[in-house]
Amino acid sequence: MTTELVTKSLRDNRGSTTGWGIALVASVLLQLAVYPAVRDAAGEFEKLLDSYPESFKALFNLQQSLASGVGYLQGEVFGFLAPLVLLGVAIGQASRATAGEEKAHTMDLLLANPVSRTRLLLDKALAVFVSVVLVTVAFGTVLVVGSSVAGLGVPWLDLVCAVTASAVVALPFGALALLIGALTGRPGPAVALPVGLGLLTYLLDALSPLSEGLRPWQVLSPFHHAAVNAALNGDPNWLGLAGLAALTAVLLAGAAMAFERRDIRT
Amino acid sequence: MNVISTRHLSKSYGRTVALRDLNLEVRSGEVYGLLGPNGAGKTTTLRLLIDVVRPTRGSIRLFGSPMSPRLRGRIGYLPGDLVLYDRLTGADYLRFCGALREHPDLSEALRLAKRLDLDLDRRTGELSKGNRQKLGIVQAFGHRPELVILDEPASGLDPLAQREFHTYLREYVDGGGTVLFSSHVLSEVEHVADRVGILLAGTLVVEDTVTSLKANAVRELTFTFGEEVAAASFSGIPGVQAAVQVSGTEVRCRVIGAVGELVRTAARFPLLNVTSHEPDLEDIFVHYTEEHSDDD
Numbered sequence: 383m384t385t386e387l388v389t390k391s392l393r394d395n396r397g398s399t400t401g402w403g404i405a406l407v408a409s410v411l412l413q414l415a416v417y418p419a420v421r422d423a424a425g426e427f428e429k430l431l432d433s434y435p436e437s438f439k440a441l442f443n444l445q446q447s448l449a450s451g452v453g454y455l456q457g458e459v460f461g462f463l464a465p466l467v468l469l470g471v472a473i474g475q476a477s478r479a480t481a482g483e484e485k486a487h488t489m490d491l492l493l494a495n496p497v498s499r500t501r502l503l504l505d506k507a508l509a510v511f512v513s514v515v516l517v518t519v520a521f522g523t524v525l526v527v528g529s530s531v532a533g534l535g536v537p538w539l540d541l542v543c544a545v546t547a548s549a550v551v552a553l554p555f556g557a558l559a560l561l562i563g564a565l566t567g568r569p570g571p572a573v574a575l576p577v578g579l580g581l582l583t584y585l586l587d588a589l590s591p592l593s594e595g596l597r598p599w600q601v602l603s604p605f606h607h608a609a610v611n612a613a614l615n616g617d618p619n620w621l622g623l624a625g626l627a628a629l630t631a632v633l634l635a636g637a638a639m640a641f642e643r644r645d646i647r648t
Numbered sequence: 649m650n651v652i653s654t655r656h657l658s659k660s661y662g663r664t665v666a667l668r669d670l671n672l673e674v675r676s677g678e679v680y681g682l683l684g685p686n687g688a689g690k691t692t693t694l695r696l697l698i699d700v701v702r703p704t705r706g707s708i709r710l711f712g713s714p715m716s717p718r719l720r721g722r723i724g725y726l727p728g729d730l731v732l733y734d735r736l737t738g739a740d741y742l743r744f745c746g747a748l749r750e751h752p753d754l755s756e757a758l759r760l761a762k763r764l765d766l767d768l769d770r771r772t773g774e775l776s777k778g779n780r781q782k783l784g785i786v787q788a789f790g791h792r793p794e795l796v797i798l799d800e801p802a803s804g805l806d807p808l809a810q811r812e813f814h815t816y817l818r819e820y821v822d823g824g825g826t827v828l829f830s831s832h833v834l835s836e837v838e839h840v841a842d843r844v845g846i847l848l849a850g851t852l853v854v855e856d857t858v859t860s861l862k863a864n865a866v867r868e869l870t871f872t873f874g875e876e877v878a879a880a881s882f883s884g885i886p887g888v889q890a891a892v893q894v895s896g897t898e899v900r901c902r903v904i905g906a907v908g909e910l911v912r913t914a915a916r917f918p919l920l921n922v923t924s925h926e927p928d929l930e931d932i933f934v935h936y937t938e939e940h941s942d943d944d
Binding site: 496645 | 691695698699700701702717718719720721723725727729730731732744745747748749750784787
């Protein structure tokens with residue numbers, strides 16, 4: 383590890399990390415603040431939700447009663463907000479890791495230093511990972527403390543597991559962004575492809591319980607293996623999470639190989 | 649010892665050949681100027697040497713070894729398309745480079761910055777093009793490398809800074825350093841290079857000292873006589889390419905190599921004045937381009 387490279391990348395990403403982090407923490411606080419009101423009016427919400435199509439509820443992870451702490455968090459925090467932000471941090475920063483320097487024309491001079499391309503790429507990947515961890519820790523802390531204050535009644539360990547699963551599922555998407563950036567030297571495709579794939583596999587995972595045709599494909603979705611809902615219900619899929627970590631490692635190795643072989647853009 | 653040695657170094661981008669069969673040898677302690685018009689392959693050559701692009705064919709040895717990340721610590725590099733990190737100050741940037749090169753001692757960099765009159769406390773994004781170039785030069789030499797590879801180093805520098813930089817380059821080489829730089833400005837090459845290579849369309853067409861390069865280039869001599877002299881009197885003299893009648897008493901000759909025979913012929917007439925135009929880079933390019941295309 384080259385400390386200087388990691389800290390510089392972290393500094394460069396500071397705006398993105400704090401921006402996404404504040405957005406997530408503030409949204410979580412807001413959701414938790416309105417929970418007591420939602421719980422008290424749960425009967426009315428249930429009636430409203432019953433009128434929604436199943437696919438809509440699946441899409442926004444509204445499978446359990448909003449009155450229960452777990453159901454509320456599934457729908458309001460883990461359903462959409464947390465994956466959006468954590469994937470945003472991972473993909474956004476990873477897509478700029480090497481491709482951003484190439485686009486800015488700073489890569490030639492950076493690589494003229496006695497640092498191998500693999501070292502450079504892995505240091506930049508580490509910086510992205512640290513950013514994801516920082517946002518995750520802020521998210522988890524606010525969620526655990528806030529849930530207890532708002533009286534959601536969800537065990538803190540389940541919250542920690544669900545937060546961890548939400549973060550782990552973002553990692554392969556970040557690694558994919560890094561791989562595409564390393565292959566092409568262009569941040570555009572390095573954002574677009576993982577975002578598209580993230581959306582597609584999210585929908586695949588959310589909607590496949592409703593469709594016989596989709597169900598065999600559900601296994602292809604990283605969100606399926608992260609099993610955030612199960613984690614929130616006290617049953618985390620450790621094997622699935624380990625699988626996602628392994629997939630991340632494979633994508634990173636691919637990114638390093640691609641980057642070692644390529645001509646740097648002018 | 650050769651600090652840089654390439655064998656059949658070639659680079660193609662798709663069907664475009666950027667560099668063809670380059671056998672370049674740069675000796676320890678010399679300043680080698682790579683000269684050529686835009687698009688001749690100068691930048692491609694330097695980027696191949698620094699290993700940011702990979703050869704299609706051929707090999708590179710630096711200090712007798714193939715390129716490795718470790719080896720890059722012994723080299724300083726200034727890219728032609730210099731972009732620095734806008735938010736860092738000059739001093740921050742030098743510290744960053746120093747850390748990556750495991751050379752935290754900034755004394756040489758600070759000394760050179762002072763000589764070039766560069767303010768290191770300002771963010772690089774606020775610097776003028778010339779001052780950014782100065783910072784680029786300072787970072788290339790800051791870690792006391794054994795070899796520096798510079799792509800158009802004087803571009804954007806004011807004449808004063810250029811002169812100071814050239815003086816520094818000489819001192820650096822006298823201290824045992826080796827320099828390979830590219831340029832399209834003959835006067836710059838003339839000032840500092842020991843040897844020059846001319847690249848044209850990806851091929852090294854000639855390699856020589858500046859003096860003999862100029863001696864073999866086309867130059868123009870204009871003779872003014874006290875009476876009418878026909879231009880035809882000068883055609884057929886060895887070395888004379890063309891003789892043009894400017895006016896009745898004035899003849900302009902384009903000549904390659906020694907001018908003795910031409911001047912002796914002119915002296916047989918009542919010669920009032922001779923003016924000689926130093927060959928400029930364009931003349932030399934034109935000369936070698938013509939020669940180069942004749943070879944094909």
